[in-house]
Amino acid sequence: MSQADASQVLPDPASPLGDGTDALAATYPDVLDQVALARLYGEPLFALPQDLYIPPDALEVFLEAFEGPLDLLLYLIRKQNFNILDIPMQDVTRQYMAYVDEIRSTNLELAAEYLLMAAMLIEIKSRMLLPPKKPEGGEEAEDPRAELVRRLLEYEQMKLAAMQLKEIPQYGRDFLKATVHIEQSLQPRFPDVEIGELQAAWRDILKRAKLVQTHKITREELSVREYMSQILKQLQGQRFVEFERIFNPEKGSTVLVVTFIAMLELAKETLIEITQAEAFAPIYVRLAYTPV
Template sequence: MHTAQSSEPRPHGDPTTITPASAYQVHLPAFEGPLDLLLQLIEREKLDISTISLAHVAEEFLAYIRELAMIEAEALADFLVVAAKLVWIKSRLLVPQPAAASAEEEEEDPGEALARQLREYKRFKEAAAALRALEEAGRHTYPRVAPPPELARRLDSSSITLADLLAAAGTAFRALPPPASPDRIVAPFIVTIADQIALIRRATGGNRTITFRSLLQGTQHRLEIIVTLLAVLELIKRGQLIASQDGLFGEIVIQPMAGVEITANGEPREA
């Protein structure tokens, strides 16, 4: 009977290396050990698959997962894939196959097919482990940013004379605006909510419908835009205006509230 000696260390790369997904142990008259080792023995033709009771293997696995609080999806998928291949191989051995018409039409040996698929599966698992290791290592590294390329100077100044420089400087200086008089006092820009409320009332006089964009025509300062918006909100709060917008970033439409009439001089009154 084949048994697995789990306490004996195995070198890396050995074909009988047990993977983490092989915690499930098979107990059969002809074999005792992890499922991975069972497949490897079949692959190396050291164990006849016809002596293996696949029903017993399935019953043991079901009992194994019932005892676990949680089972990894990867381990369950590995078992299902391998069990399906074993069932297919054993069915091919038990059911007589028609003789091939020629040597070229002979199908691949089931044992060799399983061995080939197991080797491919092992390569993919090793590649996935290597990619996962690279990902983990990359979390503690930072890419080195290349310095900006040095651009060669293409301006040929060998033919420029001092007179050319003076002429260019004179042209630049003449284009500058005249300096402000030191006696001039620059007053700060002042706009109040009351001023903008009066502006809005005049614009909506006669119950006209306007847009917020039209109120901003001719504005030259960001503060004026902010105060105009505050004035609109204040009139909405007072129940004198309503504002609507069809969609995000759409035009804001402003009109007097129903029942409130804005006179021509901009004063509200009950309709």
């Protein structure tokens, strides 16, 4: 040990331990040859204090840890190779109550759920001592242990399934995701292009260009006044003209619509008359005035 280390271990002569030599020899014998167990308020501690108080609960050792009353019952049954379908209630209840009495003395809150199961075991044991009641119909009486056996079997299945899931490798516990950092160069490096690839790309562009077609849509401008004049010319010199003869279907639906609108305008201005002799009879059109 160097002189600097020794100066850190040795107490200060001005400290409450005294003036140095006698107090050091009496309290810390062979200080330079020992290793401090700990430091208390900056001072080295080479031995445990004689008046150190350790709480009784600080050194408890649990040999078996159970997750609940069913886990304890299943442990007692499997440890002694009891048949779970024919549980010896007297032995199991006695061992269970011994464990409950043990944990009641240390942890009353933990013992509460175990006491509920203990009451159930005592009830089953009492029902087994009584003569069974035969149900109506001659059926066999139900075993008082049936409900407990069902719960134990279901719990055992869930426990085995949980153990199997626990054995499956899990990310973060059994393995980690491998990551590799690749440093890229500052200037990008483009791949070389050959002539054949350029030709194939150009053929693909030409093929897509042929699929594109352009359409020019034009709108025909029709004048209602013009068709009104045509209808008046068509009616001149004739007494009656059938309604269907006014229209020319060969010119398209647009012309038909404009012709019909022109006829309505003429009827609105009382320049023509639209007549019908009776219901479902042919419709006729004529001029409402006699031209000079």
